[in-house]
Amino acid sequence: MAFDYSWLIGGPQGSGVDTAANIFSRVSAKLGYHIFGKREYHSNIMGEHSYFVVRLSDEKISSNVNGANIMVAYDAETLIRHCLEIFKGGAIIYDSSVIDTTIDEIPTLEVGYKKRLLEFFKSKNMEPNVSSIIDLAKKNGVKVYPVSFRDVLANIANELGKPELSRMVRLFNILGVSFSLGILKAPIEPLLETIEDTFSKKPSIIELNKKAANFSYNYASAKFSDFQDSISNNGKSENTLLVQGHQGSALGKMVCGCRFQSYYPITPASDESEFLETHEILQVREDRPGSTSIIQTEDEISAIGMAIGASLTGVRSATSTSGPGFSLMAETLGWAGINEVPVVITLFQRSGPSTGLPTRHGQDDLLFAINAGHGEFPRIVYASGDVEDSFYDTGKCFNFADIFQVPVIHILDKFIASSIVTCNRFDPDLVSIDRGKLLEKIDGDYKRFALSEDGISPRSKLGLENGIFWNTGDESDEYGHITEDPVTRIQMMDKRQTKVEQIISLIPKEDQAVVYGKLDICIVSWGSPKGPILDAIEMHKQDGYEIGFIDIKLLHPFPTDYIKSLLIDSSIVIDIEANMTGQLASLIKENLLRDPDYYILKYTGRPMTCTEIFDSLKKILEKKAEKKQVLSYGD
Amino acid sequence: MATKLGDYKTQVHNDWCPGCGDFGIVNAIQMSLTEMQIPRHKAAIFSGIGCSGKTSHFINVYGVHTLHGRVLTFAQGAKIANPEMTIVAVGGDGDGLGIGAGHFVAAGRRNVNMTYIIFDNAVYGLTKGQASPTLKLGEQTKSLANPNSNYNVNPIALAISSGFTFVARSYSYDVRQLKNIITAAIKHKGLSFIDILQPCPTYNDLYTRDWFAGIDQINEETKKPTPRIYNLSDTGYDPVVHYSTITELNEKLSQALEKSLEWGNKIPTGIFYKNELITPYTKRITDKIPNYLENPAAKQKISKNGKSTTDVSDILDSLKI
Ligand SMILES: Cc1ncc(C[n+]2csc(CCOP(=O)(O)OP(=O)(O)O)c2C)c(N)n1
Numbered sequence: 032m033a034f035d036y037s038w039l040i041g042g043p044q045g046s047g048v049d050t051a052a053n054i055f056s057r058v059s060a061k062l063g064y065h066i067f068g069k070r071e072y073h074s075n076i077m078g079e080h081s082y083f084v085v086r087l088s089d090e091k092i093s094s095n096v097n098g099a100n101i102m103v104a105y106d107a108e109t110l111i112r113h114c115l116e117i118f119k120g121g122a123i124i125y126d127s128s129v130i131d132t133t134i135d136e137i138p139t140l141e142v143g144y145k146k147r148l149l150e151f152f153k154s155k156n157m158e159p160n161v162s163s164i165i166d167l168a169k170k171n172g173v174k175v176y177p178v179s180f181r182d183v184l185a186n187i188a189n190e191l192g193k194p195e196l197s198r199m200v201r202l203f204n205i206l207g208v209s210f211s212l213g214i215l216k217a218p219i220e221p222l223l224e225t226i227e228d229t230f231s232k233k234p235s236i237i238e239l240n241k242k243a244a245n246f247s248y249n250y251a252s253a254k255f256s257d258f259q260d261s262i263s264n265n266g267k268s269e270n271t272l273l274v275q276g277h278q279g280s281a282l283g284k285m286v287c288g289c290r291f292q293s294y295y296p297i298t299p300a301s302d303e304s305e306f307l308e309t310h311e312i313l314q315v316r317e318d319r320p321g322s323t324s325i326i327q328t329e330d331e332i333s334a335i336g337m338a339i340g341a342s343l344t345g346v347r348s349a350t351s352t353s354g355p356g357f358s359l360m361a362e363t364l365g366w367a368g369i370n371e372v373p374v375v376i377t378l379f380q381r382s383g384p385s386t387g388l389p390t391r392h393g394q395d396d397l398l399f400a401i402n403a404g405h406g407e408f409p410r411i412v413y414a415s416g417d418v419e420d421s422f423y424d425t426g427k428c429f430n431f432a433d434i435f436q437v438p439v440i441h442i443l444d445k446f447i448a449s450s451i452v453t454c455n456r457f458d459p460d461l462v463s464i465d466r467g468k469l470l471e472k473i474d475g476d477y478k479r480f481a482l483s484e485d486g487i488s489p490r491s492k493l494g495l496e497n498g499i500f501w502n503t504g505d506e507s508d509e510y511g512h513i514t515e516d517p518v519t520r521i522q523m524m525d526k527r528q529t530k531v532e533q534i535i536s537l538i539p540k541e542d543q544a545v546v547y548g549k550l551d552i553c554i555v556s557w558g559s560p561k562g563p564i565l566d567a568i569e570m571h572k573q574d575g576y577e578i579g580f581i582d583i584k585l586l587h588p589f590p591t592d593y594i595k596s597l598l599i600d601s602s603i604v605i606d607i608e609a610n611m612t613g614q615l616a617s618l619i620k621e622n623l624l625r626d627p628d629y630y631i632l633k634y635t636g637r638p639m640t641c642t643e644i645f646d647s648l649k650k651i652l653e654k655k656a657e658k659k660q661v662l663s664y665g666d
Numbered sequence: 667m668a669t670k671l672g673d674y675k676t677q678v679h680n681d682w683c684p685g686c687g688d689f690g691i692v693n694a695i696q697m698s699l700t701e702m703q704i705p706r707h708k709a710a711i712f713s714g715i716g717c718s719g720k721t722s723h724f725i726n727v728y729g730v731h732t733l734h735g736r737v738l739t740f741a742q743g744a745k746i747a748n749p750e751m752t753i754v755a756v757g758g759d760g761d762g763l764g765i766g767a768g769h770f771v772a773a774g775r776r777n778v779n780m781t782y783i784i785f786d787n788a789v790y791g792l793t794k795g796q797a798s799p800t801l802k803l804g805e806q807t808k809s810l811a812n813p814n815s816n817y818n819v820n821p822i823a824l825a826i827s828s829g830f831t832f833v834a835r836s837y838s839y840d841v842r843q844l845k846n847i848i849t850a851a852i853k854h855k856g857l858s859f860i861d862i863l864q865p866c867p868t869y870n871d872l873y874t875r876d877w878f879a880g881i882d883q884i885n886e887e888t889k890k891p892t893p894r895i896y897n898l899s900d901t902g903y904d905p906v907v908h909y910s911t912i913t914e915l916n917e918k919l920s921q922a923l924e925k926s927l928e929w930g931n932k933i934p935t936g937i938f939y940k941n942e943l944i945t946p947y948t949k950r951i952t953d954k955i956p957n958y959l960e961n962p963a964a965k966q967k968i969s970k971n972g973k974s975t976t977d978v979s980d981i982l983d984s985l986k987i
């Protein structure tokens with residue numbers, strides 16, 4: 032059996048849960064474990080509940096499970112929300128000061144949640160407070176370790192002879208991680224190293240944090256020594272990265288030569304732009320340094336307008352946004368379409384409609400990405416399933432944009448953006464750059480929209496001698512001047528539409544969809560459910576069942592013939608996606624005239640776990656499933 | 667070889683109404699490009715949507731006819747990516763001060779080195795004469811069912827308070843002054859703005875050529891009309907901020923704002939405000955990216971034999987565990 036362990040840390044937003052989780056993830060990765068971590072938080076800066084779950088394994092994993100083995104709780108709300116998720120034999124370390132808190136004293140519980148909670152307490156004949164839920168966890172076989180974070184901090188302050196430190200509640204982060212590593216008897220060196228890395232920009236606090244870590248690590252290993260679970264050195268691999276979701280596409284952009292990105296701040300997209308800006312100066316082999324212009328604009332309309340303007344100068348350009356921002360871009364997207372401008376829109380989906388669940392996951396923008404903008408024009412909609420894919424796919428999306436001279440919407444989402452994972456070091460040598468028919472020199476008469484067999488005309492750029500062209504959002508002639516001539520209209524519409532066939536025939540099959548296993552019983556999905564699906568398939572394999580999977584990446588234009596050929600012998604087709612209506616399924620119905628036999632959908636805003644998918648697949652295998660199963664795990 | 671005025675003209679049929687003020691503006695832009703001898707491939711006209719939006723098709727340099735209200739966004743993106751281009755953005759008053767007003771303000775704050783020209787006819791020409799943001803409260807042009815129920819935007823004052831560093835007004839029938847101001851605007855280091863009073867004979871029956879010429883204001887002695895339009899430079903007005911002192915800056919801003927309020931019997935044109943001491947956007951970039959001007963996005967080589975030349979190994983190393 033593979034080692035499989037999940038650690039949860041929770042507390043009020045702004046209390047440093049993230050820092051603690053990042054340190055824990057890094058330490059575990061240094062110990063040689065594969066990591067999959069996810070961050071859940073409210074649309075709030077301070078006070079609302081947030082938590083982080085990090086799963087470690089000695090085998091490759093790509094999702095979270097339901098529940099956790101061990102939890103660190105900074106506040107009463109974390110205990111209330113997550114206590115009962117801890118597995119039998121697991122442990123809860125919590126701040127003892129919250130033990131007497133009653134449900135009514137926690138102001139951040141939503142009305143509906145609180146009502147359900149009170150009903151639950153009533154049904155169990157329990158007082159609605161923290162201490163009774165802890166008792167219940169104990170009854171379930173979970174070990175609980177109350178510890179006064181304040182007292183520990185005071186002791187540290189004392190030991191260092193610096194009483195003022197006892198007020199530094201920020202150190203609670205380090206305490207939480209160190210207790211966890213202490214109770215799990217992990218070697219301490221990776222923790223101390225990680226502290227150095229984490230605070231390398233603030234050397235003054237490194238020593239302090241290390242002292243605090245040492246103290247609380249020893250405290251836990253001494254006081255919680257009856258707990259048996261442990262993690263140890265697994266032998267780390269040289270070639271492994273620990274990356275956060277937004278870093279994949281950002282690094283992909285740097286490597287593939289994107290040199291302009293405009294954006295308007297929005298969760299969960301802006302982290303990517305900020306990472307790019309942090310690294311705006313780029314090292315270039317055998318050349319002077321390059322740079323990316325990262326422009327924070329006044330709104331998303333400006334963001335896409337600027338990216339298009341930059342692209343007209345021949346620069347690989349992008350904008351990055353989420354649903355609300357993408358909605359604002361719709362009109363301008365059409366302009367890029369009719370003017371055949373290569374531009375990449377990185378769309379980090381979250382839950383809509385409207386502001387929806389602004390910090391939560393969702394895959395409800397697929398059909399919108401395909402249809403956004405009025406009128407008929409070709410575009411590419413392409414999705415990546417995880418961080419590693421997002422690095423390589425970003426380069427592909429820029430190639431598609433250049434080769435076919437179309438806007439490309441590269442879909443990612445909140446699940447990917449706020450996960451932290453170990454993966455193989457990205458290999459820039461695997462990224463090829465193809466700029467299509469972009470010209471560097473022009474002689475003679477030039478027509479930007481010259482009619483051609485493949486619908487793709489040689490492309491000039493602003494500043495190129497003899498390459499003058501006109502663009503207009505109106506229908507235009509070959510030079511780009513306005514026309515309303517019906518014959519030219521047909522020619523130009525047909526010219527642009529020809530690209531659809533080009534796209535389908537020139538994008539390699541393996542980039543259109545990725546096939547896993549035998550497809551008799553076959554899952555179809557797109558984007559980030561990939562990870563939990565692969566893990567769930569693996570779990571079924573161990574039980575002796577084979578389930579296949581098609582990860583469809585090119586969603587528009589839809590690779591109808593290819594997908595049809597893959598599904599031709601499938602007896603059961605199961606659609607899995609994180610939306611309410613099954614948007615991929617509707618594309619399959621429209622294009623293949625085939626309705627998937629089963630749907631597994633989730634639209635709570637929380638990512639799917641492999642446990643949930645495993646369970647739903649099991650019902651299907653046992654022929655006990657309804658046509659549509661709706662998942663709801665997670666807080 | 668020197669380029670001639672004709673080189674900057676396209677063959678495209680111009681379908682503006684006879685007598686439209688827009689003609690003078692296109693001519694003046696072409697004259698200015700000729701005067702400065704800007705190579706055709708080094709200049710780009712970006713335009714919005716409206717009668718005015720068609721301008722880019724009549725000028726034989728790169729021409730980008732964008733979307734209603736969005737012209738500044740496209741233009742700034744292009745200029746930042748390729749700072750060697752001479753970029754002139756043009757559009758209607760509805761385009762720039764109505765649907766595009768947010769971009770107008772944001773552009774002022776950025777101060778990208780380019781020129782923005784508004785064709786100010788106080789109506790939405792292309793959609794048949796509705797009130798534009800510069801039409802004054804209570805005024806009723808020909809195709810309005812009722813008097814205008816909105817207060818007007820003051821383009822000069824808005825530009826000044828948004829951070830534009832060159833703010834001028836001109837008149838579309840005074841092509842000579844117009845050309846001179848366009849040239850000065852293009853040469854300005856920073857974002858320049860010209861509000862061009864542009865009679866729309868088809869829909870604006872209030873601000874007509876005759877009205878600007880003052881035919882309703884006959885001088886008792888000379889029996890001649892007293893033109894409304896006058897040139898600030900004829901009055902000893904100095905728009906330039908010479909020193910970086912707050913006192914002088916505030917004086918120059920205040921005098922420009924005060925002048926911007928003058929309207930009615932006398933209407934000032936010319937340069938209201940000019941300040942090259944405020945850093946242009948380029949400088950704000952080179953402060954972070956020292957070689958930006960020598961090696962901007964448009965000049966960077968990104969690949970060799972189809973492979974990336976960007977070296978991210980340092981960043982990848984920092985993510986190594
Ligand atoms: C998003 C959008 N809304 C509305 C229109 C319709 N429209 C075309 S031109 C125009 C107004 C033009 O007025 P102005 O900007 O003052 O330019 P003018 O025609 O007066 O030069 C409008 C509203 C449009 N093209 N796009």
Ligand code: SF4
Pocket residue numbers: 681682683685686687688717718787791792865866867868869
């Ligand atoms: S409607 Fe007015 S602005 Fe438009 S072309 Fe005619 S005269 Fe000129």
Ligand SMILES: [Mg+2]
Pocket residue numbers: 716758759760785786787788789790791798
């Ligand atoms: Mg107008």
